Structure formats: structure tokens, C-alpha cells
Amino acid sequence: MADLKVTLAGLTLDNPLIPASGTFGYGYEMAELYDINLLGSFSFKGTTAAPRFGNPTPRIAETASGMLNAVGLQNPGVDRVLSDELPRLTEVFHKKVIANVGGFSVEEYAETTAKLAAHDAVGILEVNISCPNVHDGGMSFGTSAKAAEEVTRAVRRVTDKPIFMKLSPNVTDITEIARACEAGGADGISLINTLMGMRIDLARRRPLIKNRTGGLSGPAIFPVALRMVYDVYRAVKLPIIGMGGIASAEDVIEMMMAGATATQIGAMNLVDPYICRDILEKLPDVMKRYGIERLSDIIGAAH
Amino acid sequence: MKQLEFKILSNDRIAKGTYLMKLSGDASDCAPGRFVNLRIAGKFLRRPISVCDADAETLTLIYKVVGQGTRQMAEMGVGETLDLLTGLGNGYDTEKSGSCPLLLGGGVGVPPLYKLAKQLIAEGKTVKVILGFNSKDEVFFEKEFAALGAEVSVCTADGSYGMRGFVTDAIASVGEYTYFYTCGPEPMLRAVSAATATSGQMSFEERMGCGFGVCMGCSCETLTGYKRICRDGPIMEKEEIKWPTSR
Numbered sequence: 001m002a003d004l005k006v007t008l009a010g011l012t013l014d015n016p017l018i019p020a021s022g023t024f025g026y027g028y029e030m031a032e033l034y035d036i037n038l039l040g041s042f043s044f045k046g047t048t049a050a051p052r053f054g055n056p057t058p059r060i061a062e063t064a065s066g067m068l069n070a071v072g073l074q075n076p077g078v079d080r081v082l083s084d085e086l087p088r089l090t091e092v093f094h095k096k097v098i099a100n101v102g103g104f105s106v107e108e109y110a111e112t113t114a115k116l117a118a119h120d121a122v123g124i125l126e127v128n129i130s131c132p133n134v135h136d137g138g139m140s141f142g143t144s145a146k147a148a149e150e151v152t153r154a155v156r157r158v159t160d161k162p163i164f165m166k167l168s169p170n171v172t173d174i175t176e177i178a179r180a181c182e183a184g185g186a187d188g189i190s191l192i193n194t195l196m197g198m199r200i201d202l203a204r205r206r207p208l209i210k211n212r213t214g215g216l217s218g219p220a221i222f223p224v225a226l227r228m229v230y231d232v233y234r235a236v237k238l239p240i241i242g243m244g245g246i247a248s249a250e251d252v253i254e255m256m257m258a259g260a261t262a263t264q265i266g267a268m269n270l271v272d273p274y275i276c277r278d279i280l281e282k283l284p285d286v287m288k289r290y291g292i293e294r295l296s297d298i299i300g301a302a303h
Numbered sequence: 304m305k306q307l308e309f310k311i312l313s314n315d316r317i318a319k320g321t322y323l324m325k326l327s328g329d330a331s332d333c334a335p336g337r338f339v340n341l342r343i344a345g346k347f348l349r350r351p352i353s354v355c356d357a358d359a360e361t362l363t364l365i366y367k368v369v370g371q372g373t374r375q376m377a378e379m380g381v382g383e384t385l386d387l388l389t390g391l392g393n394g395y396d397t398e399k400s401g402s403c404p405l406l407l408g409g410g411v412g413v414p415p416l417y418k419l420a421k422q423l424i425a426e427g428k429t430v431k432v433i434l435g436f437n438s439k440d441e442v443f444f445e446k447e448f449a450a451l452g453a454e455v456s457v458c459t460a461d462g463s464y465g466m467r468g469f470v471t472d473a474i475a476s477v478g479e480y481t482y483f484y485t486c487g488p489e490p491m492l493r494a495v496s497a498a499t500a501t502s503g504q505m506s507f508e509e510r511m512g513c514g515f516g517v518c519m520g521c522s523c524e525t526l527t528g529y530k531r532i533c534r535d536g537p538i539m540e541k542e543e544i545k546w547p548t549s550r
Contacts, residue, residue, distance in 0.1 A: 025517035029534070032304065045519070053522065053529055058510040060520035062348045062372070069512060074519040074529065218347055270513035271342065271349055273388070274306060 002284040003294040006040070008239050008262050009162035009187040011096060011123050013040035015283070016252065016295065017276050020243050020266035021046050021100035021126065021166075022071065026085045030269075031092035034277050040262060043098035044081075044089060046128050047116060049108045051077035055133060055211040061199045066218025066245070067267055068197050070211040072133040073102045078112045086119055096123025100166070101155070102131055103141075110154040117159035126241075127155050130168030130193035132215045142168040142193075145180035152184025164241060166190040167232075169221075174228050175235035182236045189232055190241040190264070192225045217267040219245040226258050233259025233300050247275070249282040253290065257302040304390045304515050305332055309362060311383050314376075317365070318436075318443040321411065322377050323355075326362045332390030333357035335397070335419035336486075336506060336538045339364070340514035342386040343372050349388065350376070351514050351533070353486070353506070355414035356421070362389075365414035365443070391514050392537050395419050395504055401481025403429040405503075406453075407470045407495050409487025410436055413444055415506055419484055420453050430454070431480055433473045435487070439464035471498040483541075496541050505544070506537045 004015035019030070021043040030036050054072035061068040075081065089097065099116040103109035113125050129142035129151055141147045148165065155163055165181040167174055169192040178189050194215025199208040207213070225244020232240060242260025246252060247268045255263050268275045283295075292298055309328030317323045333339065333354040339362070340349040350372045356363040368374050379385075397419070404423055408416045413434055423430050430453040436442045438461045448455045457465035458473045466473055470487070471494045483503030485495045492505045509532045512520035516534030523530055525543045530536055 023513075023518060029516045033306075053524055054519065057521065057523065060348070060510045060512045060518075062346060065347060067347055067512065069518070069520060071519050071522075074522055267347075270518050271347060273304070273513070273515065 002287045002292075003296070004283060006261050006296050008124065008241070009164070011162060013262060015040045015280060016256065016260075016262040017280055018042055018098065018241065018262055018264045019269055019276055020264035021128070023266045023269040026089045027093045028088055030273060033273055036093055037095060038280055039276055041095055041098050041123065042093065043100050043126055043264060044085070045075055046073050046100040046102040046131070047075050047078050047081045047112055048073055048102045048104070049078055049112050051075065051080065058208065058210055059214065061208040061214060063197065063199065063216060063218070064220060066216055066220035068199060068209060068214030068216055069194070070133045070209045070214035072211065073131055078115045082115060082119060086121060090121050097121050098124045098126050100126045100128055102128045102134070104134070106151055106154045109151050110158050113155040114158035117161045122161065124162045124164055125155065125159060126164045126166050126190050127151065128166045128193065130166050132168065132170060132194055132196045132213070133211060139168050139170060142177060143171050145176050148177050149180040149184040152181045152186050156185035162187040164188040164190045166193055168193050169224060169228055170196050175231050178232045178236045182238055186238060188239040188241065189236065190243065191232060192221070192228050192244045195221055195224065217245065219247050221245045222247070222251060226255060229255060229260050230258040230302065233303065249279045249286040252279060252283065253286060253292070253298065256295065256298050257300070259300045259303065261299050304388055305329070306386065306388050309385050309387050311379055311381055311385065312361065313381060314379055316377075319440040320368050321441065321443055322366055322368065324364045324366070324376070326364070326385065327360060328362060328387070329359070330357035330362035330389065331359050333362060334394040335422050336395035336415050337390060337392045338514070338537065340388040340391055340511070343375050346372050346375070348512065349514060351391070351511050353415040354418060356418045365411070367411040388514060391533060393535065395484055395538050397422055397426060399482055399502070399504070400428055400484075403431065403479065403481045405474070405477060405480035405483045406430060406432045407483060407485040407487070408432070408434050409470055409491040410441065412485070412487030412491070412506065415486050416484065417444060417447065420448055420451050424452050431477045432456070433458065433470045433477065435460070435470035435491070436464070437461065469494065471495055474498055493546055496544065499541070503541045504538050505541065507532050507539060508537060
């Protein structure tokens, strides 16, 4: 029998499949389709201290093998996430969940992290210092090693639960940022967030997305994500959650061989709502094909 | 929501740039005002299309060729299959219609009103319909609505067919109505909202990521909070709409 278990910073998951933040809502829409408790965990929609509508629409565009989004961290704010969304989420998902945290200042990151960490269902805090769609925050913390370390230290102080820093690929050297997060006390690294991109409406001669730019996701970015996971695996001793364009069981294994302990599936959930379940069903066969008995054995196997 | 495979029974041009696709498959989840999200080979995002008509075994979609995805749809042939997510969106609520509802459709906003008219008439209501198009060569479904037993008025912006003007110009000529339902481009919805004397429901559209409420790509602000057009809409009530100040 294939062993799919992986352990992320002390938290053992039944399998390495984790729907990525912002592609799975708070779980209950997907729970109408299948039993989402099959999944290792899931990362719910990014939460900020205050409620946010996000950016004006249109904020979605098609690209070759992928999409752009400029949602801009829409969420009801941490207090309503705790009072309204998490009680609904825990009804449909009974394992530990990953809380994704967004912010616009070091203090805000710490405050939101502390509130979410206090909830029993939250097993890991994933701190998003890489949102390309918000101004004066988000990615600006993830593109400077000094700021990344500062945010990491601040969130580290408010909880003993595992902290994964979610990194931006929109940097010259992602290993420098990963090392800064390690120095700041992170328990792990999540990567990659979306790549900055643009589309132009030929008829209107204007960017398709109202915010002008958006984050590119989907299979188009898989090789970029894989390379960055490979590099970060060499640079730090922390476990990695690898993501970026994963679309198949083979992609999951490839990402793990590059160095990921677990994987997140993002954009594919939007076009193929059963993708996570389908990948899980196919994993044992693909493992068998490549002579893998225990999935955790292949973490970093490509090095 | 269900993910289902449908087979194309026909796919024909019915007006300028406008196509009617008939599909066989389980369309039991397709109430008036709901939509399907279909996958097109080689495209990443699905394309949301409103339900024009549906019964247990067939689904009718009317779409306009506006870009590469819909152009590819227009080239699909009989017997080809399509992967659809069905049962999306909230749909029109016919309970609020009163005895004599008015339906106003603009261009590619006309199709979802067809199944709605069918249902309202089946409920014993007197249905008045105003269909608006840019010009004569874009007109479709006038006879189909009449065949249902609806009282139909057609107008064109350039006056090449029916009454000259927009759907709102035709409201005065249809007499009394108890409620309204509308679908069309946003400026039209806004004009209908201002020109109608009763409450009503309007169908909105937006570029969508998923179509089933998880990505927050198509959100809008309403007077009752943030709503996802795909999941909390696409039908919204006139009284809750917060019109954008500039766009």
C-alpha cells in the first residue's frame, strides 16, 4: 500500500495535497462536490485585519495555459473570518487547516496572525508577503530580505504554531528572501505566489485588468515554480510547501523531487473543481510506476 | 453544481455574430437565469454562458462571438462534446413577479429571458417582453417568445426594425406591469432601473475565474454587502444594486 503521509513542521498530513489560498474559498463550496476531508489540508482565503473588497473589476484575464488575477485580498476581515467563516469551515473540514495571513504593516501581520493562531482548527500559519495585487503592502515585504525577516520575527513572537512564509517569485534572488525568513524564525517556506503579468484589450487599447497588472498562475508557471523550489531547498533547512501550476499527480511528484514536502494546487481548482480529488486518486498508480513506496522518501530526490 | 459532459446536437448562426447551440445532457440543474461554465479546448478559463432553455435532456445556449473562445465555440460541430459545469448562479425568482411581469432583454441578454418567460407563462402569468438590438440583422427570438404566448415588442437602436430606440423607450408603450426582469449590458440595466416604476431583478455579468464562488474574481459591491456575481448572483434585486460612480 502506497504511503502518502508527509510531515510539515511537526504536523503530519495524510497526503501532500493542499488547495492553495484563494482557490478554494472557505471550503464549503467545494464540499458540495466531494468530501474534502480526503485532502491533506487546505489553505483558506487570505485574511487581513480589516475587511477588504479588493480591486475594481475586471480582475481576471485568460492567458496561455494560465490566468491573471488582481483580486487584491478580498476578505471579510479577521474578526468575521473567526466568527462567521471558520465555524462553517470546520463543519465541512475536520483536519487542521492552514490560515493564510495578509497585511499592510508589520504590526498588522502580527495582530492578524495572533488572532488566527488562537483558533483550534488552525494548524499552520501561512504568511503572505507576496501578494502582487495590493499597493503599499503585500509583496513589498516579500521583495526585501530585511522586511521579510522583520515580518517573520513579528509573527514568530505571537504564536508557537508553525509559521510558513509565502514568498514572491518577483525577486532577483528568492533564496536570499528564504534565508531571511529562516533567520527570522520561520518553520517553513511556501512558494511561489503569482508572477506579475499583464494583458491588453486590443479593441480598447487598455489593460484588460482594471488594476493594470495581475498575478499569473496556472500550468504556465510550473517550471518557474519548480526551479525556485529547487533553489530554496538548497538554501535553507526548512520544509517547503511547493506550488505554482500543479495540474497532475506527476507534477506533485516532480515538485516533491525538487524539494517540496507538501504541495498546493491553485488555479487548476478554478477550472477543474475535482482536480485535487483526481490527483489524489491517481497518486498511488503514478508512485508505483516510478517505484515510490513512501512519498516522503522522494522529497528533494532530484538533488 | 455538477460537472457533466454534453454532446452538441446543433450549432447554428441565428443572427449577426449570434449562435444557438443545442446540447444533449443532464440539464436538470438549469433553472431560468442560471448559467453554465464551459471548457473550450486550448483555453484555460471556462466561459460562462447563460441558460436560454433547458429540460431534463437538452440544453440550449445562445452566445455571441466576442473573442477567441466564443469564436472557437462557433466552429464546433454536431457530435462534438463539451465539458460543462451546470447549476451555477442563483437564477430568477418568479414568485415576486405578480400577475403581469415585464421582461426586458438587450442583445445577448435576451437568451436567459426565454426560459424565464416559459416558466412565468406556465405559472399562469401574463408576460410582456421588450427585446432590444442594435440593428435588424442582430434581431433573434421574436417569434419564439411570441410562440410561448408572450406579448412581444422589438426595438432597434438604429430603427432598422421595430420601434426605434432602446428598450427603455418602449416601456411606455407596453402599458401596466407588476414587476420586471432584465438582462443586458450594464448601461442598459442602469437605464432600466431608472425607467421602471416597479421592483425587479437584473442579471449581471463579469469576467469570472471559477464561476462557482471560490476565487472572488467577479465580486461587486451592493447595498447589502459584497456579492460574488457567479454565486450570490448573477441575478440581483433592483433595490440592492450600488451603481458604480465612474466606469
